[in-house]
Amino acid sequence: MLDLLTLRLKYPMIYTVYGFAIFFFVFWCGIWIVHLIALFYGKYRLHRKVKPLSTDEPYPGVSILKPLMGTDPHLVSNLETFFTMTYPMYEILFCVEDEKDPAVDVVNALIAKYPKTPSRVFLGGSTVGVNPKINNINKAYEASSYDLILISDSGIRMKEDTLLDMVTHLTETTGIVHQMPFTSDRNGFAAILEKVYFGTAQSRMYLGADFLGVNCHTGMSTLMRKPVLEERGGLKMFGCYLAEDFFIAKAFLDKGWKTAISSQPALQNSGICDVNSFQARLTRWAKLRVAMLPIVIFFEPLSECMVIGACAAWAASLLFRWEPLVFYLIHVLVWFLCDWMLLSIVQNGSLPFKRFDFIIGWLFRECSGPYLFLLALCHPEIKWRNRVFKLTWGGIAQEVKPRIKC
Structure with a gap:
């Protein structure tokens, strides 16, 4: 015992190095547990057959809030999927900040085409905070008719039974049901890159967090209980945050409500699909x-394949005298195979590109991930459309040179 104490006092750096090695190896093992959770939980949770609600109770009404700004080649087809859903009772509330926005004409044409679907257009927005999305939809939220609110981004595409799928997951103890982000099938390298990211790195963390009960809420397609929001003062109370989805979910969790993902992933289908725009989203x-x-x-950089692989290879060589290069190559190969299996589970069918395309997209994503995170740290200001924001610790946002002044 005395010899160990003397060694520790004499060689403190040795204990520090071994401590880091143990930490990296344990963290690496934890990441593989997340891989397994995502694979098994994804197989169990996703793409389950939608069961109709009990006939003894009427279907709850849903108010769908659709914030819009501008148009793109897919906007008409995306919005039309909301008019053709089989859910029996819902309304669509379109929100456009500028009355001269070309999206207004698109919406009016669809409303005329589907007169049997209750829908309205809200123009002008309101200034309740710095969050443009909250400002845009707050009027519609306050005028909504039903106790269930679905906030859905303009680029989301729905299936006929998507809303039914979300409502069936809204149990008595569940306050929020959200769709796991994914993408529609599209052409081009950027579309491959998006599908690879959302079907591997994003899905792995999303499924793992949902299984463990961790707040992973993404607000691009989310169903929530309006009375719970009203207890907090309504949607406008979250206008001071840019990441309003995270803080809305936190408010529900603090009240004892659960959040859950639906079995159908969110099908993002924006008409803007290029590598630079996608990487800008990831950085934001x-x-x-x-x-x-x-x-x-x-911790986030350590969740990247190439980074944690290098750290674990060094740790294994120090702790167990394993060959680091062989360890690293096996690590990358197994990670790659797990990601291929997870993407196939999330896709629920054959992938719309060749395996070689997946290899190129996967390598590009994995190698660029750490760089984008470093870029985010070096340039903390956030550009969102034509506005610039800066964040304080805790997520509260301030707009730099506000476009709308109170």
Whole structure:
């Protein structure tokens, strides 16, 4: 015992190095547990057959809030899927901040085409905070007719039974049901890159977090109970955050409500699909995560395949005298195979591209991920459409040179 104490005092750096090695190896093992959870939970949870609600109770009404700004080649087809859903009782409330926005004509044409679907257009928005999305939809939220609110981004595409699927997952103890982000099938390398990211790295963390009960709420397609929001003062109370979805879910969890993902992933189908725009989204999301949870500055890079693989290879060579290069190559290969299986589960069918395309997209995503995170740390200001924001710790946002002044 005395010899160990003497060694520790004499060689403190040795204990520090071994401590880091043990930490990296344990963290690496934990990441593989998340891989297994995502694979098995994804197989169990996703793409389950939708069961109709009990005939003894009427279907609850749903108010769908659709924030819009501008048009793209897919906007008409995306919005039309909301008019053709088989759910028996819902209304669509379109929200457009500028009355001269070309999206207004698109919406009016669809309303005329589907007169039997209750729908309205809200123009002008309201200034209740710095969050443009909350400002845009707050009027419609306050005028909504039903106790269930579905906030759905303009680029989301629905299946006929998607809303029914979400409502069936809204149990007595569940306050929020949200769709796991994914993408529609599209052509081009950017579309491959998006599908690879959302079907692997994003799905792995999303499924793992939902299984463990961790707040992973993404607000691109989310169904929630309006009375619970009203207890907090309504949707406008979250206008001070850019990541309003995270803080809305936190408010529900603090009240004892559960959140859950539906079995159908959200099908993003924006007409804007290029690598630069996609990487800008990833960088913006990273900035939001850092501001909300500063601990991710250290832990998020370690969740990347190439980074944790290198750290674990060094740790294994130090702790077990394993060959680091062989360890690293096996790590990357097994990670790659797990991602292929997870993407196939999320896709629920054959992929719309060849395996070689997946290899190129996967390598590009995995190698660029750490760089984008570093870029987010170096440039913390957030650009969102034509506005610029800065965040304080805790996620509260301030607009730089506000476009709308109170």
